[in-house]
Amino acid sequence: MSFESFEDAFLFYKKYAGCVGFPIKKNRKRGTTGKDFCCLLEGKHNTKVKDGDRKTSKTSKRDGCKAMVCAREARGGGRVFFTRIAFEHNHKLNPTPSMTKRMRAHKVEDPSVMNLIDTMHASQVPHPNVMRVLRSVAGGVENLHLTERDVQNR
Incomplete structure (x- = not known):
């Protein structure tokens, strides 16, 4: 190919x-x-070790x-x-689509959905209501490519 x-x-x-x-x-x-x-x-x-202790616990x-x-x-x-x-x-x-669509590399950020989220955040719509609107627009939580954390971080 x-x-x-x-x-x-x-x-x-x-x-x-x-x-x-x-x-x-x-x-x-x-x-x-x-x-x-x-x-x-x-x-x-590569774990960074300093004096026998791990530098971070990550x-x-x-x-x-x-x-x-x-x-x-x-x-x-x-x-x-x-x-x-x-x-x-x-x-x-x-291999299940419900798992792969939530992987960072496979998330699809639709500009229209992102504009909707930004508009609702600017209008101070509470987060549960934002998620409810997104689920209804996507036709259910199984069709939504964003997690609640993605919307909160936006």
Whole structure:
């Protein structure tokens, strides 16, 4: 397969990841002609230890997952294609749409919904009422791509 741009390649991999059930990220650039997209649980967390004590008590999601794709631009510019693909995950996948749509990488921020939320917040509408309106507009909580925390943080 080939794509028009790196963004198209990323959107394709994002859609695949949503169907399979894992979060993704743009990992690193490889020069000017390549980018890597990988599972969010890729790599290992480097714990900073000072005098035998952990510096922070924060845990990490990173688990050493190897799933990733390398996207490269063809010589002379133009099309983008995947040069290396690794499918192996070392963690549980969540293929249910109700779980994947709540993953940060798969959340869809609709500008019209965000405008509605901003307008209701500016009008000092209480948070439970904002959520009630959003659920009714989306046709139920199962169709809503935002969590209550997302709306509070907005």
